[in-house]
Amino acid sequence: MARVRKIPMRMCVGCRERKEKRQLVRIVRTPEGTVLVDPTGKKSGRGAYICPDITCLEKVIKNKGLERALEVTIAPHVVEELRQQLSQVSLPED
Numbered sequence: 001m002a003r004v005r006k007i008p009m010r011m012c013v014g015c016r017e018r019k020e021k022r023q024l025v026r027i028v029r030t031p032e033g034t035v036l037v038d039p040t041g042k043k044s045g046r047g048a049y050i051c052p053d054i055t056c057l058e059k060v061i062k063n064k065g066l067e068r069a070l071e072v073t074i075a076p077h078v079v080e081e082l083r084q085q086l087s088q089v090s091l092p093e094d
Contacts, residue, residue, distance in 0.1 A: 010049040013065045014056030024049040025089050027082065029070040035078050037085040046070055050086075057086055 008021040021041070028038040030045040038047065048069035050056045060066040067074050 012051045012056055013048050013069050014050045014053075014058075014060040017051075019051070021049070023051075025052045025086060027066065027070070029072050033072065035066075035070060035072060035074055035082070037082060037089055039089050052086065052089055054083065054086065057083065 009018050010021045010024050011018050012024060026038040026041045026043075026047045026049055027035065028043050028045040028047045029035050030043065041047075046069075048066060050060055050066075061074075061079055
């Protein structure tokens with residue numbers, strides 16, 4: 001009999017929907033304090049997950065959900081970098 005594997009679920013901080021971890025993009029605050037997109041999901045630091053959609057990123061920036069989740073103030077130039085990095089991210093296919 002085949003074992004059913006548990007699929008890790010995470011909540012998008014933008015739309016607040018629970019989705020499979022691999023369907024979301026992790027944004028991480030590194031121990032040095034920089035905020036960046038973590039496509040591998042393995043970088044050390046405090047992380048938050050968002051949908052790979054610009055509308056979720058805009059929603060998170062507007063309501064400061066990302067700042068609360070990462071416990072850091074995000075500068076405007078970092079927001080622009082996140083927009084560019086998010087547009088370049090491609091999620092792994094199964």
